[in-house]
Amino acid sequence: xxxxxxxxxxxxxxxxxxxxxxxxxxxxxxxxxxxxxxxxxxxxxxxxxxxxxxxxxxxxxxxxxxxxxxxxxxxxxxxxxxxxxxxxxxxxxxxxxxxxxxxxxxxxxxxxxxx
Amino acid sequence: xxxxxxxxxxxxxxxxxxxxxxxxxxxxxxxxxxxxxxxxxxxxxxxxxxxxxxxxxxxxxxxxxxxxxxxxxxxxxxxxxxxxxxxxxxxxxxxxxxxxxxxxxxxxxxxxxxx
Numbered sequence: 001x002x003x004x005x006x007x008x009x010x011x012x013x014x015x016x017x018x019x020x021x022x023x024x025x026x027x028x029x030x031x032x033x034x035x036x037x038x039x040x041x042x043x044x045x046x047x048x049x050x051x052x053x054x055x056x057x058x059x060x061x062x063x064x065x066x067x068x069x070x071x072x073x074x075x076x077x078x079x080x081x082x083x084x085x086x087x088x089x090x091x092x093x094x095x096x097x098x099x100x101x102x103x104x105x106x107x108x109x110x111x112x113x114x115x
Numbered sequence: 116x117x118x119x120x121x122x123x124x125x126x127x128x129x130x131x132x133x134x135x136x137x138x139x140x141x142x143x144x145x146x147x148x149x150x151x152x153x154x155x156x157x158x159x160x161x162x163x164x165x166x167x168x169x170x171x172x173x174x175x176x177x178x179x180x181x182x183x184x185x186x187x188x189x190x191x192x193x194x195x196x197x198x199x200x201x202x203x204x205x206x207x208x209x210x211x212x213x214x215x216x217x218x219x220x221x222x223x224x225x226x227x228x229x230x
Binding site: 002006009032034036041042043044045046049051089093096101102103104105106107108 | 119148150155156157158159160163171173205207209211216217218219220221222223224
């Protein structure tokens with residue numbers, strides 16, 4: 001079953017809009033929540049990440065909001081640009097001191113920003 | 116810069132053939148991963164390896180095997196390719212951190228078509 005549920009599957013916004021992508025999880029043992037960005041023809045790359053002890057993290061125009069009690073987290077893109085058009089994956093992982101983290105990815109959101 | 120390379124960008128094989136997908140990373144990472152990416156299903160972990168000759172099954176290992184004889188190289192093997200293995204295959208590597216905030220570095224992917 002899907003450990004991390006992501007929505008929506010696709011999103012179209014106008015330039016300057018604020019797309020929001022949502023993710024939810026059940027396993028309270030997850031302790032690290034990254035977002036990956038994938039452009040066509042490329043592999044995903046880390047965009048921004050958060051730990052559950054903070055409720056928000058900003059890096060440039062990208063913000064993660066985290067709601068630990070609801071087991072939900074979301075990505076907001078401020079002042080979105082056509083260059084932000086990509087597929088976004090949320091993920092969750094559990095720290096393992098012996099083998100390194102195994103990541104569980106959401107199903108992805110295809111974002112299109114219209115000029 | 117971390118570089119993860121995959122042996123082929125596109126591959127076309129026949130049903131029943133044995134298929135080898137190769138992945139090489141140049142950052143001395145302990146962990147390496149194989150995912151498949153399908154529309155609407157996101158990234159699903161096939162196998163991962165946290166050390167040379169060590170491997171762990173992911174969520175969808177059936178029909179696949181892996182080999183890691185050297186730290187920098189991780190191979191995915193389809194013993195007898197089937198049409199339902201037509202997909203994008205992504206390799207990733209990471210180095211475990213004490214804080215558990217691993218970053219996965221992905222290759223560009225191999226699009227495999229099984230006819």
